[in-house]
Amino acid sequence: MELRPTVPPGNAQRKLRGFEGEIARLRSEGYTIAAIRQALEDAGIKVGWATVQREATRLAKPSIAVPVLTPQPPANNSASAPVDVDSFFATHTANPLFRKKGQK
Numbered sequence: 166m167e168l169r170p171t172v173p174p175g176n177a178q179r180k181l182r183g184f185e186g187e188i189a190r191l192r193s194e195g196y197t198i199a200a201i202r203q204a205l206e207d208a209g210i211k212v213g214w215a216t217v218q219r220e221a222t223r224l225a226k227p228s229i230a231v232p233v234l235t236p237q238p239p240a241n242n243s244a245s246a247p248v249d250v251d252s253f254f255a256t257h258t259a260n261p262l263f264r265k266k267g268q269k
Contacts, residue, residue, distance in 0.1 A: 180212050181205070182219045188217065189224045 174182075181188065184205065191201050201215045 179220075181216065184210070185220065185224055186268060188220055192221050192225070 172183075176182065188201055191204070196204075198214055198218050198221060201221070202212065202214055205212060206216065
């Protein structure tokens with residue numbers, strides 16, 4: 166048995182939950198929040214500007230299910246030569262308060 170709800174998913178208190186696709190489409194076409202709100206009012210759905218703004222912002226955010234890909238640095242196949250750390254710091258003193266070995 167497969168259940169088929171008759172209402173769109175989401176919080177039942179959200180007036181615009183059935184119009185998410187239309188709001189996203191209109192925003193992608195460049196319509197302002199005020200124009201979208203007016204179109205909704207003409208269709209008989211009375212909501213405030215802030216409600217339309219909130220839905221448009223929520224729709225613009227990337228979904229959690231979509232993985233965010235970060236660029237990876239190119240693989241460096243050449244291995245660097247080992248460095249003798251003690252000999253390096255013996256000759257490269259960065260702090261003027263430390264004396265080099267052999268100085269008084």
